[in-house]
Amino acid sequence: MTDPQNTQENTATDPNNKWDDSEFHPGHQSNWFQQHKLEMGLFAGLLVVLLAVVFWLPKTVHPPAPDQDTFTQANSDASETENSQGAAPVKSQTGPLESPWQDAQIAKARREAQEILAKLLDKQTTLDKMQVDLWAAESFKTASDNAANGDELYRAREFGPALESYQTALQQFEALIEQAEQEFQQAMSDGAQAIIEQQAQDAVDAYTLATAIRPNNEEAKAGLARAQIQDQVIEQLEAAENQVLQSQYQQAKVHIEKALELDSESQLAAAKLKDINQAITEDNFASAMGQGYSYLQQKQYSKAAAEFRKALKIKPGNATAQDAITQASNQLTQNSIQRNLSQAEQYEREEQWQQALASYQAAQQLDSSVVATKIGVLRTRARADLDKKLQNLIDQPLRLADPAVYRSAQQLLADAASVKPRGPRIEQQQQQLQQALNKALDPVAVLLRSDNETNVTLYKVGKLGNFKEHTLELKPGRYTLVGSRNGYRDVREEFTLQPGTNRKTIVIQCDEKIAMGG
Structure with a gap:
């Protein structure tokens, strides 16, 4: 807009000015307006247009919103403007001049918007990798719509509301990222439960979602592999x-x-x-x-006990098996006792007293409280001892030559005579021993022959001297003859006289000379 005072001053000082001072004299003023009426009207119209362009047009015309690349460039231009150390604003080729304050606010708004946009893009990329459309499509769309609304507000140069929309979208994206962890855990839980419930396809779906959210998670991949089989x-x-x-x-x-x-x-x-x-x-x-x-029913107690022990091994500590083992063992014991008693009784009838004693003792070892075994052991031990002594004397009648043994045999014979019940064996033993006792007293005729040079001695009898023949009677028994002669080696003869022997001839003489000197 032009200042009239300045115009007058310029006119007065400018030698090239076309205007003449005379035109402004009072006498000529009305003539001048009449002459320049058309120019003044045109000038006023141009002045109105200029004012409209400067003040009204910028408020009604909005610049187009930049896309991502142009927004970055604009932010860069604003930064350059801010860093120009207070340089005077440059007139735009297509718009009006901007004040430094407005430039600074625009640069700040653009910078803040750019920072939020960078975060939005980062969160969006993260959610895309998590395949957010599979588990929160609507929420993601809402957040994206908020970001788009921020763009619209930014294009309208309403930077405050635009930043709020961007911030809301950022918060929603961040919430979705936090939700992703819950969705992942839920998918893992659902997959595991589906496997337990034998819902194979549900398990595949759940673990597929889990691997979509976390593609590199080993547990999720393992779960999907399990679900697929x-x-x-x-x-x-x-x-x-x-x-x-x-x-x-x-x-x-x-x-x-x-x-x-x-x-x-x-x-x-x-x-x-x-x-x-x-x-x-x-x-x-x-x-x-x-x-x-x-x-057990078949009375095969050993086999029964073996089966019961097998059952106890299958179920250690089982009371039923233990009771059954005890039952089988008891019945096996009773059966063994009865079997041994029966055998002992049979041996007694056969007068095989040693075998009978062994059977009673075997039964007693199984159960010492059984009275029959106690009595049986006492009875058969006495009979076995008597049987053994009788038989030893019968088998070795020469022992009867000993007076002490002879007397003992007589007592033994008396004991045998009082035994009841009696069987054929003890009757026979009694008779045989009596005969042995009788024969033990009958002397046996012995004829000794020598060379009349040998000096003969009969142990238990005495010295017999030198003789050609010598006759004597000896009780049955064992005897030893010794012959000696000067210059000859001594000789020794042992002989036995069995009871009932009629006569025995024995030669005793020294025949081997002893070498003298060397």
């Missing part, structure tokens, strides 16, 4: 269940083990394997117990 695992589990219904536990175990080969982490398969093993244990236990009772 669950159809095969379920097939084996169902086959095992069918076998269990038919009590075919070993076949069921084979299917369960195949299921665990496919999925070693299957809790359901592990639980079923435990149940099947328990069923097998119960089945084997029942079988062993049943076989044991069957042997």
Whole structure:
């Protein structure tokens, strides 16, 4: 807008000015307006247009909002403007002049918007990698719409509201990233539960979502791998269940083990394997117990006890098995006692007293409280001892030559005569011993022959001297003759006289000379 005072001053001082001072004299003023009326009207119209362009047009015309690249460039230009150390504003080629304050505010708004946009893009990239559309599509769209609304406000140069929209979108993106952790954990939990519930496809879906949120998570990848084989695992589990219904536990175990080969982490398969093993244990236990009772009924007590011990090994500490073992052992003991008693009685009837004593002693070792065994041991021990002594004297009648043994035999014979009940064996032994006693007193004729040069001595009798022949009578027994002669080696002869022998001839003489000198 032009100042009239300045115009007058310029006119007065400018020698090239076309205007003449005379035109402004009072006498000529009206003539001048009349002459320049048209120019003044045009000048006023141009002045109105100029004012409109300067003050009204910038408020009604909005510059187009820049895209991401142009926004970055604008921010850079603003920074350059801010760093120009207070240089005077430059007139835009297409717009009006901007004040430094407005430039600074615009630069600040652009810088803050750019910072938030950078964070928004980073969060958006993170959510895209997490495939947010699979688990929070609507929330993500809402946040994206808020970011787009910020763009609209920014284009309208409403920087405060624009920043608020950007900040809201950023907060929503950050909330979605936090939600991603919850979604991941939920997907992992859902996948694990689906496997437990044998919902193979649900497990695949859940773990697929988990791997979408965290593509590099090893646990999620392992879960997806498990989920993808669950159809095969379920097939084996169902086959095992069918076998269990038919009590075919070993076949069921084979299917369960195949299921665990496919999925070693299957809790359901592990639980079923435990149940099947328990069923097998119960089945084997029942079988062993049943076989044991069957042997009991057949009085095969050793076999019964063996089966009951097998059952106890299957189920250690089982009271039923322990009671059955005790029952079988008791019956086995009673059976053994009865068997030994029966054998002992049979041996007694046969007067085999040593064998009878051994059988009673065997029964007594099994149960010392049985009275029959105690009495049997006492009775058979006495008879066995008498039988042994009688038989020894009968088998060794020469012992009767000893007076002490002879007297003992007489007492033994008297004891045998008082034994009751009596059997043929003791009768025979009594007779044989009596005969041995009788013969033990009958002398035996002995003829000794020598060379009349040998000096003969008979131990237990005395010296017999030198003779050609010598006759004497001796009691049955063992004797020793010794012959000696000067210059000859001594000789020794031992002989036995059995009871009932009629006559015995013995030669005793020294025949071997002893070499003299060298």
